[in-house]
Amino acid sequence: MSLLKKLVKPFLVVAPYVARSSQTVKYPDERLVFSERFRGRHHLDLDKCIHCGLCARICPCASIVLVPVEGREGKYPQIDYGTCSLCGLCVDACPRGALTMTDFVEFAAYKRSELVYSPERLAEVPDIKEVLPMLKRRIRPVLTDKEMKYEVVEEL
Amino acid sequence: MTEPEVKPEVMRISWGPQHPMSGQTRILIDVDGEVVRRIIADIGFTHRGIEKILEKRTFIQGIVPIERMVMADTANIALGYVQAVEEALGIEVPERAKWIRSLICEMGRINSHLYAFGLQVECTGYFPAVFLWTTVDREVLLDLFEKLTGARWSYSFFIPGGVRADLPEGFRDEVKRAVKYLRRRFQDYWDAMVENPLFEMRNRGVGILSREDAIRLGATGPVLRGSGVDMDVRRDEPYAAYGDLDFKVITEKEGDCFARLKVRFHEIEQSLNIMEQIADEIPGGPVRTKVPLFPRSKPGVEALSRVETARGELGVHIFTDGGLKPYRVKINSPTLRNMYVFERLAELDKVLVADLPVILYSIDPWYLDCDR
Numbered sequence: 363m364s365l366l367k368k369l370v371k372p373f374l375v376v377a378p379y380v381a382r383s384s385q386t387v388k389y390p391d392e393r394l395v396f397s398e399r400f401r402g403r404h405h406l407d408l409d410k411c412i413h414c415g416l417c418a419r420i421c422p423c424a425s426i427v428l429v430p431v432e433g434r435e436g437k438y439p440q441i442d443y444g445t446c447s448l449c450g451l452c453v454d455a456c457p458r459g460a461l462t463m464t465d466f467v468e469f470a471a472y473k474r475s476e477l478v479y480s481p482e483r484l485a486e487v488p489d490i491k492e493v494l495p496m497l498k499r500r501i502r503p504v505l506t507d508k509e510m511k512y513e514v515v516e517e518l
Numbered sequence: 519m520t521e522p523e524v525k526p527e528v529m530r531i532s533w534g535p536q537h538p539m540s541g542q543t544r545i546l547i548d549v550d551g552e553v554v555r556r557i558i559a560d561i562g563f564t565h566r567g568i569e570k571i572l573e574k575r576t577f578i579q580g581i582v583p584i585e586r587m588v589m590a591d592t593a594n595i596a597l598g599y600v601q602a603v604e605e606a607l608g609i610e611v612p613e614r615a616k617w618i619r620s621l622i623c624e625m626g627r628i629n630s631h632l633y634a635f636g637l638q639v640e641c642t643g644y645f646p647a648v649f650l651w652t653t654v655d656r657e658v659l660l661d662l663f664e665k666l667t668g669a670r671w672s673y674s675f676f677i678p679g680g681v682r683a684d685l686p687e688g689f690r691d692e693v694k695r696a697v698k699y700l701r702r703r704f705q706d707y708w709d710a711m712v713e714n715p716l717f718e719m720r721n722r723g724v725g726i727l728s729r730e731d732a733i734r735l736g737a738t739g740p741v742l743r744g745s746g747v748d749m750d751v752r753r754d755e756p757y758a759a760y761g762d763l764d765f766k767v768i769t770e771k772e773g774d775c776f777a778r779l780k781v782r783f784h785e786i787e788q789s790l791n792i793m794e795q796i797a798d799e800i801p802g803g804p805v806r807t808k809v810p811l812f813p814r815s816k817p818g819v820e821a822l823s824r825v826e827t828a829r830g831e832l833g834v835h836i837f838t839d840g841g842l843k844p845y846r847v848k849i850n851s852p853t854l855r856n857m858y859v860f861e862r863l864a865e866l867d868k869v870l871v872a873d874l875p876v877i878l879y880s881i882d883p884w885y886l887d888c889d890r
Contacts, residue, residue, distance in 0.1 A: 365715060372710040376647075385654045397661075399668035399683065420811055422579035449582045449674040454682065455811055463668070503661055505695055507702075510658055 383511045387501065390494055395502045395515050396465040401450045403466040404441060406484035410460035413437050417452035417461060426452060431481050438481035443469050468493045491518065521558075524548065528555050533874070535563065539637050543885040547864075547874065554869040559857050565889045572847040576812055577603045578677060580844070585672045587851070588887045590633050592672050593626035594827035595887075599847075600676045601757060602834040605821035606844070607678060607813050613759075614803045615680035620759040621693070621796045622666070622675060624789040628700070629659050630828035631782045631789075634882040638779055639711060641875040642720045648711060655703050658696050665689060678813065680806035690797040697790050697797075704786060712783060721776040725877035726867045727859060728773055737859045738852050739830025740785065741881050744778035746771045751826040765792050775880035782882075812842050829853055829882055853888040856881045 387394060396402070413436035418426040425446040428437035439452075439461070453461050464487050471477050490497060501512040524530045528548040535542045544560035568587055572580045584599045585592040597619060604611060636652035639645050660670040665686055667673035675682050711717055727737065732745035742749060750767040752760040768784040770777035817840030825832045830852030839845035860881055863869060869877065 368713060368715045372714050375706050375710040385657070397665040397668070397686075399666070399686070400664060401668040416811065420576075420579065422575055422582040447582055447672070447674075448669070449672075450668065450682075451578065451582070451674065503657070505658060505661075505692075505699055507695070507698060510654070510699070 382509055385510065387512065390496045391498045392501050392512075393490070393494065393497055395500050400465045401448045401463045403443075403464050403469070403487065404453070404479075404484055405462050405464050405487055406439065406481055407460045407462075408434065408438060408481065408485050410458045411436075411438055412458055412460075414457060416455045416457065420451050420455040421446075422449065422451065423447050429481065439484070440478065440480050441484060442478045444474050444477040466490070521546065534560075539640060539879070540883060541885045543883075543888075545878075547871070549871060552870050552872070554864045554871060554874060557861050557864045557869075557874075559861050561854065561857060562889050564885050566886065568890045569847050569849055572599075573844060576842045577607065577815070577844065578811065578813075580847070581674055581677065582672075584849075585674060586886070587849070587890060588630075588827070588829070588884050589671055590884065591626050591630040591828045593622045593676070594825055595832060596674070596676050597623055597758065598823050598825035598827070598832045598834040600678055601823035601825065602821045602836045602847075603678045603844075605823060606819050606836045606838050607809075607815055609679050609809055609813075610807055611680055612804045612807060613801050614684075615805045617759040617796055617800045618681050618685065618805060619676060620763065621793060621800075622663075622673070622681075623758065624792045624796075625659050625662060627828045628786050628789045629656050630882075631786050632656050634782055634828070634879070635707070635779065637882075638721075638775070638876065638879045639717065641879045642717060644716055644720070645711065645714075648707075651703075651707070655700060658699060662689075662692060662696055665692070677806075677809070679809035680804070682806070684805045685800075690800070693793055693797040697794050701787075701790060704783070704790075708783070712780065718776060721779060721876060721880070722772075722774060724775045724873045725863050725869065725880060726772070726774045727863065728866070731862075731866055732773065732859070735859045735862055736855050737830075738855045739826070739828070739882075740778050740781045741830065741856050741859060743767070743769045744781045745773035751824050751831050755824055757823070757825065759796070763792050763795055775876050778880045778882075814842055815840055815844070827852055829884060829887065830856060849890055851887045851890055853882075853884050854890075857883060857888050 415428050417439050418428055423445045425442045426439045429440045431438050466487055499514050500516045502515050504513045528550045531547050533545040533547055535544045544563045546558040547554050548556040571583045581596055585596050587595050632652040636649040639648040664670050667675040727745050729746045732742050746769050748769050753767055765788045768781050770780050815838035819838045821836045823834050833850035835848040836844050837846040
């Protein structure tokens with residue numbers, strides 16, 4: 363191939379991509395729907411927990427401590443999301459399935475102490491609309507043979 | 519680090535610690551005009567004590583810290599550790615789990631090679647869009663990772679005795695679709711970038727490492743194969759499902775930056791073939807044998823596992839003392855070996871200051887892997 367041909371070829375390859383759909387997610391307005399197995403914030407079922415403490419023992423980051431809950435017997439896990447790596451080993455270790463993981467990832471807080479989630483706070487997962495008031499739609503990535511694009515799952 | 523003395527005829531420049539594209543490290547270079555006379559890499563600059571941390575964690579807990587060694591290639595690194603633990607504790611792994619492990623490792627390898635390819639193109643300074651292209655294409659793999667393991671990075675998916683979950687429904691079709699999409703994209707990369715004369719001029723004949731020097735200095739991974747040495751742990755000492763899989767070991771003779779890039783590029787093709795094979799031929803059965811949450815080791819057992827990561831050969835050596843935690847874990851990391859080669863390149867070949875970033879990113883360094 364001549365040098366001129368070689369020089370022109372990259373432009374011919376790139377040209378069709380000008381018409382490609384946008385690959386970015388406009389986050390506070392749009393939010394991805396994560397897969398079923400996605401490891402986000404924990405949900406604790408207070409009635410299922412048997413206070414065995416296996417979650418606290420297996421945690422590699424020592425983020426889980428067992429603390430008492432008002433009006434209930436026994437101690438329940440409290441998770442520090444300042445150090446948690448969301449590995450999900452605690453969920454695997456839980457013998458009663460009291461700990462599960464949600465697709466909730468909005469952890470931002472003003473103080474580090476706000477990142478320590480008490481058992482009562484873990485027991486309820488807030489509605490996404492409360493945390494992201496500007497959220498307009500939820501999307502998910504779809505792969506076709508030619509390109510990757512986003513399709514709208516739900517308009518809010 | 520004690521700095522070696524500067525000779526009067528050269529000037530010493532400290533390159534780093536802030537590097538715009540990869541992590542932080544400090545590299546000292548002695549320059550005479552535009553010619554680099556000596557390279558001194560400050561190995562240990564980002565030392566985090568991962569080996570010591572692993573002594574303080576139980577066998578299963580150790581998976582999480584060791585994955586932080588190379589974030590772009592967590593699957594292969596974690597596999598090295600998990601296999602060593604399995605050997606030390608005498609744990610069997612079901613066949614299907616091995617195939618799933620190979621699948622994730624190959625996806626991780628493509629992910630890491632794409633990142634390396636993007637960086638090498640970016641540091642030539644001509645084509646900033648290509649790094650964005652590779653970032654978008656990695657997204658396809660990250661979505662697959664998310665569906666399979668639940669995380670986009672640092673999967674913590676391999677545990678002693680298998681993997682944590684089976685393939686989700688319809689996952690094999692999705693793998694095939696992703697392979698088809700990526701193949702088409704890589705053809706575009708090849709046409710637009712690798713065959714681009716401007717890019718070729720910047721890379722060909724730069725940072726030449728001969729076959730003899732590569733063996734003498736202990737290079738590994740694509741750097742070694744780029745110098746024409748036919749060596750790959752996946753084929754030479756098969757682990758996971760690699761014994762049953764059909765793939766070629768890529769070598770290039772030239773030993774320059776362009777050869778290393780081509781090795782990575784052809785390895786991506788081989789990885790895509792492997793992914794397709796696994797999606798077609800994966801055997802059934804359980805994915806996990808029952809292992810206690812806190813397995814106890816036998817005293818005085820030694821185990822070594824070798825794994826071919828994206829950057830080269832990783833060795834994990836475990837000693838046990840009969841407790842719940844390993845007594846000592848020694849990690850032989852690939853980037854450490856390649857950084858020694860990088861230090862010597864100025865002696866072996868004429869290196870200009872302008873070529874230094876190209877050479878450094880052609881060995882695909884990950885400083886946290888180097889310093890552990």
